Amino acid sequence: MKGLIIIQNNDATELCITKGQKGHVVGWDAKLGPSGQQILETLFVKLDRPAKTIKIEGLPENVVPLVKNSMSIECICPSDVTLTISCSQVSVLPNFAMTDYASQGKTRPFNVVDLNSCRNHLSYYTALSRSATCEGTVIFRELELLDDITNLRYNGQLPASINGQLCNALLHQYQQLKGKGYCPQNVMGPIRWSEVYPMQTFQVITDSLWTLTTKSTTHNATEEVEIQSQKKSKNVSGYFVPTQGSKAIASTLKRKAEEDLNIDEPKSKKIRASFGPTPDIPVGILWDSVNYSCSYDSHLLV
Numbered sequence: 001m002k003g004l005i006i007i008q009n010n011d012a013t014e015l016c017i018t019k020g021q022k023g024h025v026v027g028w029d030a031k032l033g034p035s036g037q038q039i040l041e042t043l044f045v046k047l048d049r050p051a052k053t054i055k056i057e058g059l060p061e062n063v064v065p066l067v068k069n070s071m072s073i074e075c076i077c078p079s080d081v082t083l084t085i086s087c088s089q090v091s092v093l094p095n096f097a098m099t100d101y102a103s104q105g106k107t108r109p110f111n112v113v114d115l116n117s118c119r120n121h122l123s124y125y126t127a128l129s130r131s132a133t134c135e136g137t138v139i140f141r142e143l144e145l146l147d148d149i150t151n152l153r154y155n156g157q158l159p160a161s162i163n164g165q166l167c168n169a170l171l172h173q174y175q176q177l178k179g180k181g182y183c184p185q186n187v188m189g190p191i192r193w194s195e196v197y198p199m200q201t202f203q204v205i206t207d208s209l210w211t212l213t214t215k216s217t218t219h220n221a222t223e224e225v226e227i228q229s230q231k232k233s234k235n236v237s238g239y240f241v242p243t244q245g246s247k248a249i250a251s252t253l254k255r256k257a258e259e260d261l262n263i264d265e266p267k268s269k270k271i272r273a274s275f276g277p278t279p280d281i282p283v284g285i286l287w288d289s290v291n292y293s294c295s296y297d298s299h300l301l302v
Helices: 121-128 143-154 167-178 215-221 294-301
Strands: 004-007 022-032 038-047 063-067 069-076 082-089 092-094 111-114 137-140 223-227 232-236
Touching (some): 111 121
Parallel strands (some): 111 137
Antiparallel strands (some): 004 022, 004 092, 022 038, 038 063, 069 082
């Protein structure tokens, strides 16, 4: 299988050999090292949808050579001795998969995503929004085991102990019954698992069943918001109705909830100080009309 790669250095922008350009390996050139090992010299890569058609004499269309780049690394030992290591390698990385962080800014016509390890909703959004179309989005999940469970249920052969209401509960019960090494017969060879390479253990997750709420149940979602400045409480209806059986988690954020920001609090009036009418007299030293001190007063004040 030819390797999918992504270029990590701007070697030749006029040939579309730029950082982030995708492609796959079509060949390579190697030589023998000092210990008789094969050392890569040149990697031939066919670019995936380059900005323009690349034609190099002696190579197929859109196939470019990638040579090694040298890099020096200084290592400081505990004895304060500095060692310089020279490393030479082709600036490419495998492109079979990447994290949600690394996929930002990319658009994929066929986007295969594994949502099992996403930490929050932002991670879900980043992974799924890389897709160019809905038809090209493939969500990786344990469909082989779910298909096996569906087949047994349809034929009336599913044991009574497999009675979970949600997918994670069903998979956990089925794995406890069959074992981690059980693999259905219709699973293709490249993705088969066994006792030697078992499937991951499904954790026990307690979920609440989703139910449709009515107008009467929405009143149960009201919460008491205490306004310290007014020293009274108001009933504020939340914008989101929680699922029956779910438990609210106290927020650790410094900013309050959205409901706190939308409360119609009376705005405090600005206090304006009024000192009454002021006499129309200049500000400064009182002039002496007897000695005519205005020149001295002006000199001191100005």
